[in-house]
Structure formats: structure tokens, C-alpha cells
Amino acid sequence: MNKEILLSVDNLKVHFHGAENSVAKAVDGVSFEVGREETVCLVGESGCGKTVSALSILGLINQPPGEIAGGRILFAGEDLLQLEEEDLQHIRGNRIAMVFQEPLTSLNPVFKIGDQIGEAIRIHKKIDEDALHRRCVQLLTDVGIPSAEERLNAYPHELSGGQRQRVMIAMALACDPELVIADEPTTALDVTVQAQILKLFGALQQKHRMSVLYITHDLGVVSAVADRVYVMYAGIIAEQGKTGHIFGNAKHPYTQGLLASLPTRAKRGRRLYSIPGTVPDPAHKPPGCPFHPRCPHAVQSCREQYPQMCDYGGGHQARCPVLFARDRK
Ligand SMILES: Nc1ncnc2c1ncn2[C@@H]1O[C@H](COP(=O)(O)OP(=O)(O)O)[C@@H](O)[C@H]1O
Numbered sequence: 001m002n003k004e005i006l007l008s009v010d011n012l013k014v015h016f017h018g019a020e021n022s023v024a025k026a027v028d029g030v031s032f033e034v035g036r037e038e039t040v041c042l043v044g045e046s047g048c049g050k051t052v053s054a055l056s057i058l059g060l061i062n063q064p065p066g067e068i069a070g071g072r073i074l075f076a077g078e079d080l081l082q083l084e085e086e087d088l089q090h091i092r093g094n095r096i097a098m099v100f101q102e103p104l105t106s107l108n109p110v111f112k113i114g115d116q117i118g119e120a121i122r123i124h125k126k127i128d129e130d131a132l133h134r135r136c137v138q139l140l141t142d143v144g145i146p147s148a149e150e151r152l153n154a155y156p157h158e159l160s161g162g163q164r165q166r167v168m169i170a171m172a173l174a175c176d177p178e179l180v181i182a183d184e185p186t187t188a189l190d191v192t193v194q195a196q197i198l199k200l201f202g203a204l205q206q207k208h209r210m211s212v213l214y215i216t217h218d219l220g221v222v223s224a225v226a227d228r229v230y231v232m233y234a235g236i237i238a239e240q241g242k243t244g245h246i247f248g249n250a251k252h253p254y255t256q257g258l259l260a261s262l263p264t265r266a267k268r269g270r271r272l273y274s275i276p277g278t279v280p281d282p283a284h285k286p287p288g289c290p291f292h293p294r295c296p297h298a299v300q301s302c303r304e305q306y307p308q309m310c311d312y313g314g315g316h317q318a319r320c321p322v323l324f325a326r327d328r329k
């Protein structure tokens with residue numbers, strides 16, 4: 001990555017303490033970086049620790065039952081994990097904004113959307129009523145909502161799912177954040193609307209020159225948005241690289257499995273592959289490589305040794321020494 005680093009998550013560990021002293025290591029030593037004006041995807045099946053990673057950045061993990069058990073989260077050089085809540089509030093929504101999966105639960109049903117966007121601005125900026133109104137109209141126009149002036153008076157239930165998600169994106173952009181974290185922002189939408197929102201993200205990212213951390217379980221979405229990709233599995237990073245590395249030359253059996261299960265034109269009419277088994281419960285992770293119970297290439301050492309990251313050059317790394325050794329032969 002040549003760009004200046006904006007966000008650097010370094011060896012983050014997030015545990016949840018449960019019944020009978022059980023500890024769920026939901027995020028187990030995760031490192032990733034987002035450069036300025038870069039779009040980075042965090043991808044992996046449900047339950048692998050993506051949302052917990054995102055919430056940690058914003059200081060939104062409830063402690064207890066959660067515990068930030070280690071690591072650093074540097075944003076513009078400052079460790080967010082060391083900040084007091086008051087200082088974090090200046091960053092949250094202002095310099096780092098978040099878009100969640102289900103806009104109906106994030107928008108307040110009893111307030112007009114104009115008031116809600118206005119409030120998102122007013123929390124962080126001193127601004128007079130006229131300028132606030134103009135800014136709200138501009139934001140709704142930017143996210144592609146027609147008749148923005150009128151729509152400011154609508155209530156959330158009067159909008160379609162896609163439009164509500166556009167409103168959430170407008171709210172995220174309200175204070176010109178340097179970083180937007182989008183956690184499955186299109187998952188609840190149908191495929192056509194999903195494509196429109198992805199396109200919108202790309203356009204806004206360029207116009208507002210912001211960085212985006214885009215979280216999804218859907219590798220298909222990744223190719224449409226990402227400059228670089230981190231593939232997460234069971235609380236760890238399994239593989240990372242430029243989008244071309246991941247789609248053209250995946251080196252981790254988990255990434256390869258995800259790719260094989262993507263629907264494509266060539267596979268139309270055939271039964272789609274799915275990786276056998278499920279993501280392990282983070283309180284009962286298998287020893288060694290956490291992917292070994294599902295891995296077609298597993299050997300005895302995979303059941304015993306925690307796998308090291310292997311470097312393929314150019315920022316492409318995969319946590320599978322078995323395939324790495326095979327490649328070098
Ligand atoms: N508040 C919580 N208490 C206990 N476990 C949690 C809590 N939040 C998340 N987890 C666990 O952490 C793991 C990762 O969850 P999450 O980050 O939401 O996954 P993803 O977003 O990748 O689907 C899951 O096993 C989940 O059950």
C-alpha cells in the first residue's frame with residue numbers, strides 16, 4: 001500500500017466472557033490497515049468477527065461482557081483504545097462514520113428524516129438553520145434521492161429500503177468523515193438496489209475523498225468496491241491482498257472455498273459448491289489452524305500448530321504454510 005495510512009488495527013483481540021468462565025475469542029489477533037482514500041473490504045462468513053472488529057474501532061463494545069484483550073487501533077496516528085469516551089465522541093460520527101445493515105433499526109421512526117440528518121450535523125458542527133437546511137438538501141441530492149427538498153419531510157416508513165439506506169449514507173457523510181465504516185450496508189436489499197448502492201458508494205468515495213472500510217459476507221460484492229481485501233475466518237485474518245490477488249490468485253483454502261461457492265455465469269444450472277461444515281464457535285475453537293476441520297488440504301501439523309502468515313509479495317499474504325510450501329516446490 002503506497003497511500004498514507006489512516007487506520008491501522010494492530011493485533012486486536014476482543015473476548016466475550018460467558019457462563020462458567022467461558023471465553024469467546026471473537027477477534028483473535030487481527031491486524032489490518034486502511035489508507036487515505038482507499039476502499040478496503042473485510043470479508044468472511046457470518047460469525048467470523050467482522051462486526052466486533054468494526055464496533056471496536058468506534059469504542060462500541062460493551063465491557064463487560066466484552067473485553068478488549070489486546071492490540072492498538074491507530075486512527076491518524078492516535079490510539080483510539082486509549083481515548084476517554086468524551087474524546088471518542090468527537091471522532092465518532094464526525095471523523096469516522098458508520099453505516100449499518102438495517103436502516104429501519106438505525107433511523108428513528110418518529111422523526112422526519114430531515115431532522116435526523118440535521119441532528120447528525122448539529123452534534124458536531126455549529127451551523128445556522130438556513131445553512132443546515134441547505135446542507136441536508138445537498139446531502140440527500142448527493143445520495144441520489146429525488147425531490148430532496150420534499151423528502152426531508154418524510155418519515156422513515158414512507159421510504160423504500162433502498163432509499164432508507166441512502167438516507168443512512170447521507171447521515172454518515174453529514175460531517176465529511178475521513179473514514180466510513182459500512183457494515184453489510186446492502187445485505188438487506190434486493191440485488192438491483194444493492195448494485196445501485198454499491199455504485200453510489202464508489203461515486204461518493206471519490207467525490208468526498210474519504211476512506212471506506214466495507215464489511216460483507218459476500219465475496220461477490222467485494223470485487224465491485226475494494227482496492228484491497230482482508231479475508232477473515234474465526235477471528236483471524238486468513239488472507240490479505242489487492243483485489244486482483246484475492247480473485248485471481250487466492251492462496252488460502254478458505255478464500256479458495258469462498259470463491260468456488262460464488263455463483264457465476266459459467267456455473268449456471270450447476271449445483272453450487274459450499275464449504276463443508278461451519279465457522280467454529282469462538283468459545284471452542286479447534287487447536288492449530290482454526291480452518292483445519294473444513295480444509296481439504298489439512299495435514300497433521302495443521303491440527304497442532306497455529307499457522308504463520310506467509311508472504312507472497314506485493315502485499316499478498318496468506319495464513320497457510322501448507323500451500324505456501326507446496327507453491328515453493
Ligand atoms: N455481545 C456479545 N456477547 C457474546 N458474544 C458475542 C457478542 N457479540 C458478538 N459475539 C460473538 O462474536 C463472534 C463474532 O461476531 P460478529 O463480529 O458479529 O460476526 P460477523 O459480523 O462476522 O458475522 C460471534 O461468535 C458472536 O456470537
Ligand code: SF4
Pocket residue numbers: 252253254289290291292293295296297298299302307319320321322323
Ligand atoms: S494451515 Fe492447514 S488447515 Fe489451515 S488452511 Fe492451510 S492446509 Fe488448511
Ligand SMILES: [Mg+2]
Pocket residue numbers: 050051052183184
Ligand atoms: Mg456482522
